[in-house]
Amino acid sequence: MSGMNGIEPGSGTGYVSGWISRCGSRVTAIVVSIVQLATARELAAEHRADITFIEGNAEATGLPDVSFDFAISEYGASIWCPPDRWLPEDWRLLRTGGWLVFLGNHALSLICSPLDVSPTEWMMHRPYRGMRGADRTEIE
Known part of the structure; x- marks a missing residue:
């Protein structure tokens, strides 16, 4: 490098x-x-x-x-x-x-992450179908 x-x-x-x-x-x-x-x-x-x-x-x-x-x-x-x-x-x-x-992570870890950036849970917080990344630009 x-x-x-x-x-x-x-x-x-x-x-x-x-x-x-x-x-x-x-x-x-x-x-x-x-x-x-x-x-x-x-x-x-x-x-x-x-x-x-x-x-x-x-x-x-x-x-x-x-x-x-x-x-x-x-x-x-x-x-x-x-x-x-x-x-x-x-x-x-x-x-x-x-x-x-x-x-990066597997997509499953992203869809099970709450929108408030708290730890991953056992439930989905966004759909897997059509997922194109997890937009968190509004979170500081």
Whole structure:
């Protein structure tokens, strides 16, 4: 990862971006929540991580085409954004031969999570059919 350009769409507090930065990558983190953005900037400063933070939407970053060697989403855009929106955006941002790495939950864990972000329950809180991610942009 050393010397590579990476992007973390939906980085939240930026802990993955911090790890990538410590591996020697130049990192751009996209954060939709201003509260998480403030925390991410504080943590990056505390740990001296060189990260470019952008308040924005992982589905439409506004960044130039073919700008990154890899995109990584650990419980970020890969679980909150509709796949037909964030995947084409990451594809557009990646250079030829670039890597897309993501980690998320099974859809069942999302549909059994209450809308108020409290712990997963034994009942469904949203339908499985037609599910396109779990939008929590209204929750801070």
